[in-house]
Amino acid sequence: FLPPNHLGKVKVSNHKRILCIFLGHILPKLISVLAIKNLSPYICQVYKTTRKMVEQVTVFVPASIANLGCGFDIMGMAVESAGDILSMEMSEGDGIEIINRTDYDIPSSVDDNVMTPSIRAMLAAAGVRKHLKITLMCKIMPGSGIGSSAASAAGAVVALNTLLGNRFSEKEMVEFAMEGEALSSGGAKHADNVAPAILGGIVLICSYSPFEYIRIPFPDSFCAAIAHPRITVKTSESRAVLPKDIPLHDAIL
Secondary structure, eight states: OOOTTOEEEEEBOOOOOOEEEOOTTTHHHHHHHHTTSOOTTSTTEEEEEEETTEEEEEEEEEEEEESOTTOTTTEEEEEEEEEEEEEEEEESSOEEEEEEOSSSOOOSSGGGSTHHHHHHHHHHHHTOOOEEEEEEEEOOOTTSSSOHHHHHHHHHHHHHHHHTTSOSOHHHHHHHHHHHHHHHHTSOOOOTTHHHHHHOSEEEEEEETTEEEEEEOOOTTOEEEEEOOSOOOOHHHHHHTSOSOOOHHHHOO
């Protein structure tokens, strides 16, 4: 993840997620490598292991930059070199348990975490009841402007979809992740962060009703510079100061 005073170049991540199966005794060693090496060229990497009555996946989800240019709420891109790492265990039962092993605070209540509405929406659509234990091992700094909440929501749906046998499409996963973004932003469902976090590259949202998107091609050499001041701004607070109406002469360039 990026420290508060990070300044440097990051490349756009344009790769699909991959699924690899590892033996249980290899996974802990693998996780320690993931935490220190730059594996972000692979979007939403998933590592899966199975024990008796318990299935577990570990997911890496990249950071993202949204509101690109004039694309407010409709265009964003995934970036390399920053992201979340979380593991999810699924077992018989009901309920969600979240364990935070990062340096950042997260909501103390499960109901206030952006992963929860996304998970509940997917479980309801699948028609199943499961107990889920989620462990956050690496986290983008909340309020940093590079998709911290989106990475949590996206990581949760990618991990859960894997545990459910990949029964949902990429488009459906983005729609489930939007439920978490709605909680973070105070009710507004937007996909300009979660879509690139799940799909990779640059994504343009064409419509929210019905939900449609396209991927925008870009050269391999395309880079962006991210400079982050020591300021934390919540999405819900920043959206609250926006005017509800814009005069026509201001809206037309």
